[in-house]
Structures are given as C-alpha cells and as structure tokens.
Amino acid sequence: MSKPQEEKYEEEEEFQSSGKRLKCAKSFKEKREEEEEDGEEEEETEGEVSLMEDTRGGLFFYPTNPTSFVVSDALELDFPIIYVNKVFQILTGYQAHEVLGRNWFDFKALAYNFSVELSYWFSEVDLLAPYLTNSHLADFVFPCRFLQNRDPRAQRRHPLVDPVVVSEIRRCLEEGMEFQGELLNFRKDGTPLVNRFRLVPIHDDDGIITHIIGIQVFSEAKIDLNHVSYPVFKETCSQRSDQSANYSPCRGQSTFSKLPEICGILQLSDEVLAHNILSRLTPRDVASIGSVCRRIRQLTKNDHVRKMVCQNAWGREVTGAMELMTKRLGWGRLARELTTLEAVCWRKLTVGGAVEPSRCNFSACAAGNKLVLFGGEGVNMQPMDDTFVLDLDAANPEWQRISVKSSPPGRWGHSLSCFNGSWLVVFGGCGGQGFLNDTFVLDLDAKQPAWKEISGGTPPLPRSWHSSCTIEGSKLVVSGGCTDAGVLLSDTYLLDLTTEKPMWREIPTSWAPPSCLGHSLSVYDRTKILMFGGLAKSGHLQLRSGEAYTIDLEDEEPHWRQLECSALTGIGSQSSVVPPPRLDHVAVSMPCGRILIFGGSVAGLHSPSQLFLLDPAEEKPSWRILNVPGQPPKVAWGHSTCVVGGTRVLVLGGHTGEEWILNEVHELCLASRQDSEP
Amino acid sequence: MSSSTDSPTLTTETTQLSPQPDTETAKPTKKITLKSSDNQIFEVEESVAMEFATVKSFFEDSPSTDTVPLPNVTAKPLSQVIEFCKEQIKFKANPDEAQKKKYNAEFVTEKSDKDLVDMIPVANYLEIKDLLDVLNQAVADRIENKSVEYVRSFFGIDNDFTAEEEAALRREHAWAYEGVDED
Numbered sequence: 001m002s003k004p005q006e007e008k009y010e011e012e013e014e015f016q017s018s019g020k021r022l023k024c025a026k027s028f029k030e031k032r033e034e035e036e037e038d039g040e041e042e043e044e045t046e047g048e049v050s051l052m053e054d055t056r057g058g059l060f061f062y063p064t065n066p067t068s069f070v071v072s073d074a075l076e077l078d079f080p081i082i083y084v085n086k087v088f089q090i091l092t093g094y095q096a097h098e099v100l101g102r103n104w105f106d107f108k109a110l111a112y113n114f115s116v117e118l119s120y121w122f123s124e125v126d127l128l129a130p131y132l133t134n135s136h137l138a139d140f141v142f143p144c145r146f147l148q149n150r151d152p153r154a155q156r157r158h159p160l161v162d163p164v165v166v167s168e169i170r171r172c173l174e175e176g177m178e179f180q181g182e183l184l185n186f187r188k189d190g191t192p193l194v195n196r197f198r199l200v201p202i203h204d205d206d207g208i209i210t211h212i213i214g215i216q217v218f219s220e221a222k223i224d225l226n227h228v229s230y231p232v233f234k235e236t237c238s239q240r241s242d243q244s245a246n247y248s249p250c251r252g253q254s255t256f257s258k259l260p261e262i263c264g265i266l267q268l269s270d271e272v273l274a275h276n277i278l279s280r281l282t283p284r285d286v287a288s289i290g291s292v293c294r295r296i297r298q299l300t301k302n303d304h305v306r307k308m309v310c311q312n313a314w315g316r317e318v319t320g321a322m323e324l325m326t327k328r329l330g331w332g333r334l335a336r337e338l339t340t341l342e343a344v345c346w347r348k349l350t351v352g353g354a355v356e357p358s359r360c361n362f363s364a365c366a367a368g369n370k371l372v373l374f375g376g377e378g379v380n381m382q383p384m385d386d387t388f389v390l391d392l393d394a395a396n397p398e399w400q401r402i403s404v405k406s407s408p409p410g411r412w413g414h415s416l417s418c419f420n421g422s423w424l425v426v427f428g429g430c431g432g433q434g435f436l437n438d439t440f441v442l443d444l445d446a447k448q449p450a451w452k453e454i455s456g457g458t459p460p461l462p463r464s465w466h467s468s469c470t471i472e473g474s475k476l477v478v479s480g481g482c483t484d485a486g487v488l489l490s491d492t493y494l495l496d497l498t499t500e501k502p503m504w505r506e507i508p509t510s511w512a513p514p515s516c517l518g519h520s521l522s523v524y525d526r527t528k529i530l531m532f533g534g535l536a537k538s539g540h541l542q543l544r545s546g547e548a549y550t551i552d553l554e555d556e557e558p559h560w561r562q563l564e565c566s567a568l569t570g571i572g573s574q575s576s577v578v579p580p581p582r583l584d585h586v587a588v589s590m591p592c593g594r595i596l597i598f599g600g601s602v603a604g605l606h607s608p609s610q611l612f613l614l615d616p617a618e619e620k621p622s623w624r625i626l627n628v629p630g631q632p633p634k635v636a637w638g639h640s641t642c643v644v645g646g647t648r649v650l651v652l653g654g655h656t657g658e659e660w661i662l663n664e665v666h667e668l669c670l671a672s673r674q675d676s677e678p
Numbered sequence: 679m680s681s682s683t684d685s686p687t688l689t690t691e692t693t694q695l696s697p698q699p700d701t702e703t704a705k706p707t708k709k710i711t712l713k714s715s716d717n718q719i720f721e722v723e724e725s726v727a728m729e730f731a732t733v734k735s736f737f738e739d740s741p742s743t744d745t746v747p748l749p750n751v752t753a754k755p756l757s758q759v760i761e762f763c764k765e766q767i768k769f770k771a772n773p774d775e776a777q778k779k780k781y782n783a784e785f786v787t788e789k790s791d792k793d794l795v796d797m798i799p800v801a802n803y804l805e806i807k808d809l810l811d812v813l814n815q816a817v818a819d820r821i822e823n824k825s826v827e828y829v830r831s832f833f834g835i836d837n838d839f840t841a842e843e844e845a846a847l848r849r850e851h852a853w854a855y856e857g858v859d860e861d
Contacts, residue, residue, distance in 0.1 A: 265795050265798060265799070265833040265834075265835070266833075266835065267799045268798065268799055268802055269802075272798075272802050272810075272814075276810060276811075276814040277814050277817060277818055280814060280815060280818035281818055281821070281822065282822070282823075284853070284854045285821070285822060285823065285824075285854070287851045287853070287854035288825075288826060288829075288851060288854035288855055288858070289821070289826070289829055290847065290851065291826045291839070291844060291847040291848065291851060292826055292829050292830050292833070292835055292837075293830070293835050293836065293837060293838050293839070294838050294839065296835075297839075297847070336853055336854075339853065339854075340853045342853075
C-alpha cells in the first residue's frame with residue numbers, strides 16, 4: 001500500500017514518531033535536490049542542521065558543528081558516490097574528485113588509512129520493512145566500508161570497529177531502515193575524529209531504495225591508537241554515554257587476548273559470533289550460554305545483541321511493538337519475564353475522556369501504544385461509525401474521538417485489526433442495512449486520517465462475529481462468523497495489504513474446522529494461526545467449543561488441522577486444566593509463541609478469569625494454568641480486549657452490568673512496567 | 679523455479695561458470711593452487727576458488743600468483759569447504775532450490791560437532807556466505823536447549839570464570855537453565 005501523495009511533504013517534526021521514516025526520507029531527498037541546484041559550494045542550509053538535532057538520544061549534541069553529507073546511488077549495484085559536500089571534503093581530507101563516481105568498493109583502495117570505531121548509540125529501529133525490499137542491499141555493508149580499514153593491506157576490519165554495530169548497519173540497510181550511530185574516524189592524514197552519523201535510505205514512490213544518504217557530524221576524538229588491543233568495544237549503551245567525553249579504548253580489553261591457545265570458535269570476530277550464531281538462538285539459550293566463558297558473557301550482556309536475538313526469535317512485528325516498553329527494562333530482562341512469566345499481574349487503571357454515545361459490541365485493537373476503538377452498537381441498536389483513540393503513551397491517557405474525513409457505514413460485530421504499525425482495517429459486521437462485507441483502512445498517523453474503502457478480489461460473504469488477525473505485519477486473515485440468515489461459516493480469507501491493490505482471496509483448504517463464530521485467531525511462529533473456541537456447529541446444534549485448530553499459511557497448500565492438546569496435571573492438582581469451551585474470549589499471542597486464553601462466555605460454572613497457557617509449537621502441546629496476582633476483571637471479551645505495546649493486555653468493560661464503563665480499564669501486565677520498578 | 683536465463687544475477691554468474699563462451703572452450707579449465715597452513719596443496723578449479731571471496735580478492739590484487747597461501751586454514755576443514763563449494767557451483771549452473779536445500783542439510787548432518795566448529799572460522803575467513811549460514815544454523819540447532827557444560831565441550835571452550843563468578847551467573851540465570859536437555 002503506497003502512502004498518499006500529500007504525506008511526502010510532511011514536516012520534519014514527524015521524523016520523531018514511529019513509522020514516519022519513509023516520509024522523512026522523502027524530505028531528505030528534496031533537500032538534497034535543492035542543495036544540488038545551489039551547487040556544492042553552498043553553505044549548509046538551516047534545514048539540514050535542524051535534521052541533525054535529535055531530541056531522543058542527544059545523538060547530535062554538537063549542533064553547531066558543520067554537517068558532512070554523502071549520497072550514494074542505491075540503484076547501481078556498486079552504490080557509487082554521487083555527491084559529497086564541502087564539509088566532508090574539508091573534514092576528511094578527501095577531495096570530491098577522489099570520491100565521486102567511484103563505487104564504495106573501489107574507494108576502499110583509496111582510503112585504507114581510515115579506521116573506524118563505531119561506538120554506537122542506537123535509535124529505536126522502526127519497522128518499515130513492509131514497504132521495502134531491495135536485494136541490492138544484501139551485499140551492501142556500509143557506505144563507508146573503507147573507513148573500517150586502516151592498514152593499507154588489511155583485508156579485515158580494524159579491530160577497533162565494534163562488530164555488532166557493523167552487523168546492525170548491514171541489517172538496517174538490508175531491511176531499508178535508517179541507522180544512527182557514532183564512530184571514530186580518521187582523517188586522510190590520520191587524525192582521529194568522532195563521527196556521529198545517520199544513514200538514511202531514500203525511497204521512490206514504489207518503496208524502492210534509490211539513494212542512501214550519510215550525514216555526519218564530526219568532532220575531536222581523544223584516543224591513543226598505540227594502546228589498543230583486540231577486542232575493544234563498548235559494553236552497554238548506558239556505560240557508553242558516560243564515557244563519550246573521555247574515550248578510553250583499553251577499557252574493554254578482555255582475557256581473550258591474553259590466552260595463547262584459543263579454540264576455533266573463539267577465533268571468530270564478535271560480529272560473527274553475535275550476528276551469526278547467538279542471533280539464531282532463543283533468548284533463553286542466549287542467557288544460558290553467557291555462562292560458558294567470559295568473552296561470550298560479554299557479548300550476551302550487550303543489550304543490542306539481546307535485542308537482535310529477540311527480534312529473530314519473536315519476529316520484528318512483535319519486537320517493534322515492544323520497543324518503547326523495553327527502553328528501561330532492557331531486552332534481557334524482558335526476555336526473561338516473558339519466558340518465566342514471573343512478573344505477570346492484574347492491575348486497574350483509570351483513563352479520562354469518554355466514548356460517547358455509549359455503546360457495546362464495538363471492536364478494539366492496538367496500534368503501537370495506542371488503543372483504537374471503532375463502531376459498535378449504540379442506543380436502540382444504532383450502528384456507530386466513529387473512531388476513538390486512547391493514547392497510552394500520554395501521562396494521563398484519555399479517550400479521544402478522532403476526526404476522520406470519511407467513515408465506513410456504522411456497524412457492530414465487525415473486526416478491527418492493525419497492520420503496518422499504524423494502519424487499521426475494518427471488515428464486515430452488522431450495519432443498518434444488514435450484514436456487510438466491505439473493507440476499510442485508515443492510517444492513524446496521517447495528518448488527516450481518512451477511512452478508505454478497499455474493494456479488490458472477491459470479498460468474503462457478508463458476515464458478523466467473525467474473527468480476524470494480522471500475519472507478518474500486513475496480511476489480514478478473516479475466518480468464520482455468521483451470515484444474515486444466521487448460518488455459521490467455516491471459510492478462511494486473506495487480504496494482503498502490502499500490495500498496491502489488495503485483493504481478497506479465499507484460502508482453499510481440503511478440510512476446515514466446524515463453522516463457528518466468536519472464536520479466536522492467534523498468530524504464532526510468524527505465519528501460523530491457532531484457532532480456539534467459538535460457538536461451533538455440532539450436528540444440528542450450535543455449542544461452545546473448546547477445540548484448537550492450527551494452520552500454517554506459509555505452506556504451499558495450507559490446511560487446517562486439529563491440535564490435540566493434552567491437559568497437564570501438575571503435582572497436587574486435582575482436575576484437568578483444559579480450558580472449558582467458550583466464545584468471544586480473549587486470546588493473546590505471546591512473543592515466544594505461546595498463547596494465553598481467558599474470559600469470554602464460558603460453558604458451565606467455570607470462571608472466565610482463569611488464565612490458560614498453550615505452546616502450540618510443542619511436540620505435544622499441553623494446557624497449563626497461569627495463576628496471576630491482582631484483581632482480574634469479572635468478564636473479558638475478545639472484541640473489547642487488545643494487547644498494547646506487546647505486553648499490556650487491556651480489557652475494556654471488565655465490569656458486569658448493562659453500562660459499558662470504558663474509563664475503568666483492567667490490565668494484564670505480561671512484563672513489569674518501568675514505572676513500577678523498585 | 680526460475681531458469682538460469684532469467685536469473686537477475688546471471689551476469690555475475692556466467693563469468694565464473696563452465697561451460698564458458700565458445701571462444702574460451704578450447705582452453706583447459708584453469709586450476710588454482712591453495713596451500714593450507716599445514717602445507718597441504720589443493721588444486722581446485724578456478725570457479726571453485728572464486729567462491730572464496732578472500733581468494734578472489736587476492737587474485738584481483740595480484741593476478742599473476744599461482745599459489746594462494748591460506749595461513750589460517752588447515753587441510754581438513756579446507757577439503758570439506760572445497761567439497762561444499764564444488765556442489766554449490768553445480769547448483770548455480772542448474773538452479774534447484776529443493777536439491778540445494780537437501781544437499782546443504784545432508785552436508786551438515788553427516789559432519790561431527792568438531793568438523794562443523796572447525797569449518798566456521800574457515801568459511802568466515804574465506805568469506806563464503808552461504809556456507810557460513812548453513813554452518814551457523816547447524817551449530818545453533820545443535821546447541822539449542824543444552825546445558826552450559828554441553829556448550830563448552832561442544833565448542834571446546836575452557837571455563838575461565840572463577841567458581842564464585844560462575845555461581846553468581848547461575849543464580850542470575852537460573853531461569854535459563856531449567857529444563858535443558860540431558861547432556
């Protein structure tokens with residue numbers, strides 16, 4: 001889905017918010033074009049200097065220093081440098097004619113006496129991946145790769161280079177993301193310089209990366225190159241910032257260099273160890289492997305390595321949502337808490353504002369750290385068409401009705417899902433004129449959000465009380481529900497929202513679970529879906545179901561199959577712990593692939609508050625009971641519950657009774673909150 | 679499955695592949711000599727040697743060389759690496775992802791832990807990305823859910839922690855040690 005044209009001209013302030021990188025990149029492009037017209041001799045414009053200011057991390061905290069600027073053509077295989085500004089030439093000692101027109105790899109030969117320390121500082125890495133893929137980038141390490149070598153004959157990177165950062169740069173560029181960092185450079189004459197830099201991929205309207213811009217702010221560095229030994233790199237981000245003024249390269253010296261005989265694997269650079277081996281392990285294995293030896297311990301302590309591990313294990317969509325959450329908690333601790341579930345608790349929060357007129361049967365979903373509510377059944381069964389947002393980043397979150405240019409027809413019993421970080425998609429439901437099968441999308445971060453209808457392919461039959469989920473960040477899956485005539489459905493449809501013209505298509509499966517409504521669809525292991533519960537057709541009856549089914553949409557011919565789940569009877573436990581049959585319950589996909597079930601309309605006298613945990617990826621999946629301290633909600637419904645920021649399960653309307661009170665929110669915290677830290 | 683004619687990387691591939699264009703068919707396939715650190719000589723076809731990015735750049739810098747010394751590489755892992763690259767050349771000529779996947783899986787399955795671990799620095803030094811990926815994944819799979827002691831002996835790493843330090847680590851990461859496989 002391409003961004004609307006007018007958004008290209010957004011203000012630079014947008015730069016700070018997540019999901020805005022595409023737009024900012026475009027404003028960079030315009031700046032570059034302007035500057036080229038003005039000629040190379042021009043002084044840096046004020047606009048550029050403002051781009052250097054970064055309130056988030058103080059990255060460019062020498063805003064008065066002149067800004068160096070390099071542009072390379074990403075459409076050419078070798079990424080030739082097409083522009084360097086005067087500042088670059090003055091500060092590096094390289095003349096434009098030595099650089100322009102040459103590709104990065106040729107240029108390496110010119111520049112051996114550069115060496116780089118990437119003492120890094122990372123911005124939160126936002127998810128732009130859905131828009132971007134560029135196979136060229138796979139071979140592209142770093143526009144100034146030559147900077148990493150010092151010895152003229154060196155085939156390897158200078159030992160000062162932090163290998164983890166280099167791999168991060170590669171990864172960011174491969175995925176079309178911006179990178180920010182700090183490096184220690186050397187002028188042509190060998191003078192060391194601290195270089196705070198930002199690499200920005202520039203995309204055309206189709207999302208193809210056309211250019212890469214490197215923006216550098218240089219300042220003086222104080223290091224003694226004669227007292228450096230391998231491996232030298234920073235330990236943690238927090239330590240790093242303390243030392244930035246007085247850089248001491250010997251500090252990180254490890255016992256590795258003192259060992260005369262080392263085993264083969266430890267001959268590998270930290271980059272290979274971290275990027276290629278540790279990154280393939282689970283967060284838990286990484287925590288354990290840290291006890292193997294000091295060097296690996298040092299590597300695994302690096303929060304950036306831990307983040308990479310979590311991203312690989314849980315998927316980028318999942319970790320992207322947790323970015324803000326983990327700012328202070330750290331990825332290592334988060335991984336532990338989400339594995340052991342030691343910090344899970346219920347708590348209540350009160351939010352301001354109001355959702356008026358009052359309603360029920362709306363749909364809620366999370367977009368980043370915002371909770372979005374659309375539609376619902378108002379007074380006298382009036383179908384509602386308004387959109388509300390609860391921004392949980394705010395100091396005092398409050399419900400706000402957002403003004404949208406146009407709204408879908410009012411409805412209830414529809415599905416609402418989030419994709420591409422800030423986009424929402426509404427499908428189906430019951431409207432004033434009967435059941436619906438229309439699809440609308442909205443970019444919540446747009447300046448003037450507007451619902452737009454999508455009508456491609458053959459949409460599913462009109463339906464209500466169906467279930468939906470998003471796989472791989474941008475593919476909407478819809479299944480089941482019931483028709484106007486009350487007939488239950490069992491089909492599965494997919495809408496790929498990454499494409500220019502999204503088309504509905506049915507996923508043909510030889511066998512499908514019994515037709516049902518009010519079931520849950522939970523994504524795990526990236527492309528797999530677990531279906532649980534619902535009101536299912538059973539002969540001539542419709543009964544609550546307690547069955548679980550699974551499908552892998554990555555299969556060539558995806559097919560549903562029933563998941564046989566045993567009940568784990570723990571020591572001293574009297575009864576089996578299989579969750580009782582239910583419908584319109586809550587199903588939460590946990591980062592490590594486990595699924596949490598609670599609430600809903602439960603058969604018999606069972607409590608809806610009891611939490612059940614299942615790992616569908618286990619060889620013999622078995623349900624476990626999860627006991628959670630704190631006051632659970634009396635009821636919890638699937639359509640009014642969502643997971644914000646990856647770890648906060650927010651239950652709206654957790655009180656029984658006629659009125660839906662949306663100012664009292666129950667929260668199931670999956671990880672400890674930074675503000676509740678001791 | 680895309681045929682080689684529409685492969686986007688065709689231009690880079692054809693320069694390394696036999697059969698060569700007509701004008702060159704008369705020439706015998708060029709051989710390149712590699713010398714391991716334990717002074718074993720390996721004569722390999724140029725196309726295979728060009729799979730090693732390190733060797734390739736060596737030749738670009740000094741094209742007249744006839745023997746490439748590989749001071750960081752011993753004979754055994756080098757022979758295994760050559761074996762792997764020979765197969766990859768075939769897959770480049772006749773792309774068959776399924777067969778390639780199968781071959782790669784078998785290649786690592788039949789290797790001992792030590793062979794795998796010894797090949798990684800070689801693949802890394804010679805910059806053979808595909809092999810490095812295959813090896814690293816195989817190693818990651820083999821140490822998944824294993825105890826610290828198992829991982830140490832797997833890699834042949836000595837424990838350089840003091841007893842107190844190790845005890846402290848074990849307390850800190852107690853959660854990560856639960857339920858690991860038997861050694």
